[in-house]
Amino acid sequence: MRSRLSIALPFVSATLLTIAVGAVSVIAGVSQLLRLTGEPDIKGKIFRLLSGLLYLAGGVWVLAFPVASEVSLTLFVGFLLAFEGVMELAAAATGQGAARGLVLIDGIVTAVLGGMLIAEWPSDSIWAIGLLFGIGLGFSAVNLLTAPTGQQS
Numbered sequence: 001m002r003s004r005l006s007i008a009l010p011f012v013s014a015t016l017l018t019i020a021v022g023a024v025s026v027i028a029g030v031s032q033l034l035r036l037t038g039e040p041d042i043k044g045k046i047f048r049l050l051s052g053l054l055y056l057a058g059g060v061w062v063l064a065f066p067v068a069s070e071v072s073l074t075l076f077v078g079f080l081l082a083f084e085g086v087m088e089l090a091a092a093a094t095g096q097g098a099a100r101g102l103v104l105i106d107g108i109v110t111a112v113l114g115g116m117l118i119a120e121w122p123s124d125s126i127w128a129i130g131l132l133f134g135i136g137l138g139f140s141a142v143n144l145l146t147a148p149t150g151q152q153s
Contacts, residue, residue, distance in 0.1 A: 029056025078117030085111025
């Protein structure tokens with residue numbers, strides 16, 4: 001009985017992690033979409049919209065197919081982070097705000113982390129998701145916390 005439970009436990013743990021990442025992606029997508037109103041120009045709105053829709057669509061897919069997505073989750077997170085990084089770099093290039101430097105650093109770090117996940121897939125599927133995704137989300141959190149709340153003309 002114990003051996004069956006110990007054999008099943010890693011699978012259950014991986015599935016629960018997959019579900020948690022899917023839920024976080026959905027929440028991040030909704031958050032990005034809610035931030036559309038804070039963007040001062042149309043380019044910023046487009047970048048934020050694309051990022052939010054990618055988070056939302058990917059998160060819903062992962063929640064709908066958690067068992068099938070366990071191995072592909074690393075590749076999904078890699079593409080998600082790479083795309084997010086490129087969008088942040090584009091936002092930094094078009095932005096004029098005080099936090100432009102932080103947006104640029106966020107974009108570089110996030111794009112590099114996404115590229116690392118894609119380049120090492122599938123061999124990094126076991127350990128890399130939590131570490132690299134957490135680092136990317138940490139930089140995004142610093143960006144969100146330090147960004148000005150209102151834009152002045």
